[in-house]
Amino acid sequence: MAVALEVRHLSFHYPDGTAALHDVSLRVEEGERVAVIGPNGAGKSTLFFHLNGTFRGEGEIIVRGRPLTDKTLYEVRRTVGLVFQDPNDQLFMPTVFEDVAFGPMNLGCSETDVRDRVLRALKQVGMEGSEALIPHHLSLGERKKVALASVLALEPAILAFDEPSSGLDPRSRRALIEFLKSLPQTILIATHDLDLVLDLCRRAVIIDAGRIVYEGKVPQIFDQESLLKSHGLEKPLKLQR
């Protein structure tokens, strides 16, 4: 199978000197759904910010065979869509339409193409008809859907979700899981929600203190209670009964 994304020996320090990632290496194949799990402050979000070049650490990121450099930055951002944990960070334009249109307009699409992409993305997430709405008038679940649409409008081949289920009620969470299952893209999910991982992913990596400490198949990981416990995680509720 072709490799969608490869991270090689990635290390990163924040400007205040805090070491966030140490020698992280990861390989994700096309069409795969991989979970990145770990406690708070483990470095999951920092790793995700590297995948589309928002943060630039030491090491190598290869997206669909092309190394991430200054020259390939825009192409990589077009390929890797990052969905933020807090939709308020992602929805910064005054209306839903303008927000979803922001990415395609930056890509240089024509106005007709932008409109098509916006309508298609909103329909895909079940938010058709919300074009004129103002993001702060929407509920958290709706804002999350629009944030997802704003990334889908870029038509990325790889989607990286940072805590996609946080703050959602059980019905919205279930709907999100079903929706993610229906997406054909390669998906990476950073989460604490191990039940979601159980439903969606076949493979997971555990990250703690900026290092990848374990990588394997999901059932294999969830069988090792002591491993989960030592990294601030707990067996999914479904498996505890």
Next chain:
Amino acid sequence: MTHQWHDAYRHASTPAHHLDPRSKLFAGLAFVGTVLCTRHWGSLQVAGYPVLLIAAIILARLSPLALSRRILGILPFALLMLLSAVFSRLSYAHVVEALLKAVLSVAAMALFSMTTPFPDLLRALEQCRVPRKLVMFLAFLYRYAAVLGKEVVRAERGWASRTFGRFWWREWSRAGHVLAALLIRSYERAERVYAAMLARGFSSRMPAMHLLHFGIGDLVFIGLSSGLLCLVRWGRF
């Protein structure tokens, strides 16, 4: 769905709501400019300007009460003006004239903001060639005032739950800590928002789309409103 304190817009389906925001902005600014430049107030001007406004309010099917509330917002400034009038020994007629100008101008702008969604105003400003950076600044201010407002409410609740009913003035020195925390949070959010912009291909130029439509109705509206305004301004009984 929640309503936000800083949204003046009242949704309805009236001709006033359907007009292009640029034509409403033009008419509104023309009204304010004409009112402010009127030097001699005859009975036609004193009655005519409010009649024009009342006609617009009826056309927009706005509640006079809601509009009055917004006009009341200028009351402190009006009082300040009255106070300065006392000290500067302005005539009674001058004070009334200044007050009338202030109330009419604020009412016109309130009418505009209650019939035009803020994003439409931003688009109108953008297409009227107001510098794009200024428009974006206003857009971010509008979008994040709501988010910051919610954070202030949460901080207030946290504050109230730990001050056990003590008077706020005894704790005022600690309000600085709350403000500092809000400032830092806003700064951090700004960094995340910028990261989100970069993630969707932002380089340095904000892209713009033409989403407004200027039709014959707008042309008729501008012609009619300008004509009536000129009639009131320069007309004679």
